[in-house]
Amino acid sequence: MTTDYPFEAKPESGELKTVGTSAVRIDGLDKVSGAAEFVDDMDFGPGLLHAAIVESPHAYARIVSIDTSKAEAAKGVVRIATGKDFPYKFGMYMEDRYIFAQDYVRFVGEQVAGVIARSHREAVQAAKLIEVEYEVLTPLLDPKSAVADGAELIHPDLEDYTHVPWFFPQTDTNIAHLRKIRKGDTEKAFAEADYVLEDTYEVPRYAHCAIEPHVTVSKFDQADRLTVWTASQSPHTQRHLFAEALAPLGLTHKDVRVITPYVGGGFGGKAGVSMEIMGAAMATLVKGRPVKLRWTREQEFYNTYQRQGVVAELKVGVMNDGTITAVEHKLYWDAGAYVEYGANVVNAAGLSATGPYRVPNITNDSLCIYTNLPPGGPYRGFGYSEFHFGLESHMDRIAEAIGMDAVEFRRKNAIVEGDELAYGASMNPSGMLEAIDKTAAAIDWGVEEESDNPNTVIGKGIALFWKAPAMPPNSSSASFLKFNEDGSINISVSGMELGQGYLTVMAQIAGEVLSVPVEKIRVETPDTDRNPYEWQTVASHVTWSSGLAVEKAAIEARGKIFDVIHQVYGYEDDSLYLEDEAVKCRTDESFSKPLRDFVIDGIQTEDGTWRGGPIVASGKFMPEFTNANSDPETGQGGHPNVHYTVGATGVVLEIDKDTGRIWVRKAALAVDAGRAINPDLVNGQITGGLVQGLATVLYEDMRFDENGKLLNPNFTDYKIPTAFDIPDEIIPIIVEVPQPDGPFGARGVGEHTMIGAAPVIANAVYNALGVRIKSMPITQEKVAMAIIEKSET
Amino acid sequence: MNLTIKVNGEDWALDVAPADVLLDVLRERIGVKSPKIGCERGDCGSCTVIMDGRTVRSCLILAVEADGHEITTVEGISYDGMSELQTLFIQNNSFQCGFCAPGIVLSATELLDNNPNPTRHDVQEALAGNLCRCTGYEPIIDAVLAAGEGGSE
Incomplete structure (x- = not known):
């Protein structure tokens, strides 16, 4: 095993100065002083409209009719939206959701219609006037009954759904994905084991409970540009899913801009796209007017992702000396009414359900099962x-x-x-x-x-x-880095500061490579127009993946710095190093050139002309060994x-x-x-x-x-x-x-x-x-x- | 209805509806955004403000109930730089997402104003009405205790 630093990031002295220290968070002052701005704190002027959502009171029902006439006539109402306005599917890993329900509702709380009004109060009042007639159906509320013989199909068209290639939907069942692992000969191992224990464990659903509820403000302007300010873990993924889902309206990726200021906690609940798609879609109905949609605490519980429940049937075989010889783990996931994100939770669990043990014989079945409960999804731990x-x-x-x-x-x-x-x-x-x-x-x-x-x-x-x-095997991260006149640095990335300290850690990584203290580095929350790509801030991967992208940008910047010094002073690049915000030389101890002297304006040569210019760099990382x-x-x-x-x-x-x-x-x-x-x-x-x-x-x-x-x-x-x-x-x-x-x-x-x-x-x-x-x-x-x-x- | 209120030392006179809550008036009419909307029923403490020296849930108070009263928020206590408590919160990396921070800063400020050397139990009690989902409270409690020890007797 190697302990060498990759990408030549090791400092000259061999001692790390910034990485490995408990630096003070670069967002600490913002948060403790009240300066930190969250989406709900942003001002949008007197033109701001407010949206409220009409939700299904039934876990499973057919929509017979929707009468919006009374709501349309209500005070302050600007526009009503229903499924007819947006017959478009979307989804993270499997496209099984509509923006608003079409013919069926499949969980209590599913969105049926939306009201856009001049005030929040008027929107909420008008939403109560929308009359929806339902034909109530019998819901399937637990995964075991949903996979029983003869269970009604919650998604009869499952086989037609678009999904990632590593999902395996089981046609004519409620199993949206089955992740199987078969390794060795489990049956034989159990037969030969000295001791076998078999039992069932049950885990219910849980709520993320970020203290900031979901909130989104969307504006579709007169030039057909959609801008969405959103409390999200996933600005680029949101842009991508908005652009894909709303493509029938003529939107392309360049027309969609997602801006994500500080987020008041995520825990997976603000990954992917959930309620934000309604805000984005509704904004297209009221051109030029920003529309705010903010979840109440109740909606936060019942109509965002929930952590999925599971019934786990587990059988483990061991020898008398304590060696585990076989594991059979069958996971019946209560994945809810839509599994566009949750199916990948099921997949991840299935791949790793042996736990951190050396097991030669494995049978894992992880079943993603549709039920008539709210959609399951990512939750810290996945x-x-x-x-x-x-x-x-x-x-x-x-x-x-x-x-x-x-x-x-x-x-x-x-x-x-x-x-x-x-x-x-x-x-x-x-x-x-x-x-x-x-x-x-x-x-x-x-x-x-x-x-x-x-x-x-x-x-x-x-x-x-x-x-x-x-x-996904090719999830990637990218970064931009630029120096300022005083030798300070701005880094642009698109990971999200959810509270984990991501911005600070990115500053520490760049600071280590460039010998610049963390206090002189600014890293801000993203805007998809300006910041480079990041897949999402989920999976505990951004320190690793985005950190590598930032490290590469810093190394690129260092190379450009050395090139300027070489051009002007003739020192070979490999004789140069950075220390205390200056370029130094191993072959000339007297040489020291502070970064602030040249990282924008360059260096003047003997004939009065200049070399160099603004130091800017970029980096990207994508794993190239996954499949x-x-x-x-x-x-x-x-x-x-x-x-x-x-x-x-x-x-x-x-x-x-x-x-x-x-x-x-x-x-x-x-x-x-x-x-x-x-x-x-x-x-x-x-x-x-x-x-x-x-x-x-x-x-x-x-x-x-x-x-x-x-x-x-x-x-x-x-x-x-x-x-x-x-x-x-x-x-x-x-x-x-x-x-x-x-x-x-x-x-x-x-x-x-x-x-x-x-x-x-x-x-x-x-x-x-x-x-x-x-x-x-x-x-x-x-x-x-x-x-x-x-x-x- | 007429509302006369002092917010962070500034006098305001506003016309408000009877059903308007103080939190919304602070945020939407006066532009003070540090009190946050977290649950709108007094459970989470994100909307905490100081009214006449005592912390209250601004989501549970009608704006007209604050008529003639003085409100302080984190913006107000930060005008002249960070307090010793705020500085310790920063140095101790006490907060993560920071959404609960304005409320917690105020609850802890109130505690230290009344009890300059609180015990760990005192701190837990003073913060029990402010929910934080990120930190497990430990780094917050530690900072408040440190501020207490450093405070004047």
């Missing part, structure tokens, strides 16, 4: 959080059954560099064993602790995690994932034996960041992700009634953590086994930090009480009931 709950619960149970320590069992089977992955490619360098050991040490694994309180017991748990970015083509029956033959990030989570918790109340006393999380470009920001991801993950297992979940209506679409009934609901102590641990192709060795960590949270609680609850809870969330009520049940048997 399927991995869901299947790790059962998988890591299972690993503890197996270790206990064969009499092995749970940590030792995991160490023995943990996947390491060079091991073969489920789809045949080879595992990247990883610090998994170090992560396990440091996590175990942080919670004093193996040391039994007794509570001082006779009513409570202490439990400890451990769970491993892994995740690869899930993205999503594989055999649909076995999943073999491709190289769909770029690399995995791994780690371990451990907790010490205290449980009240009477009430089931759980206090997380200590939580430790080790993640292999390859290299932490900014350790403070990595720790921020560890703390934030861990708390978000703990909430999914301790109390959050979406509750639907028997008609498919969400019962808890607000923060009163869907509790997210407050400042009180955090562990007493969080121990972040950064492991750094470099990713050979990463910028300074870095790989992504953003999503990973919540993946281990659910199973680690399940394992610690078992450790404390001897009860195994196999469905999420593990609420106080569920624990109390399990205690009672156990005492009765």
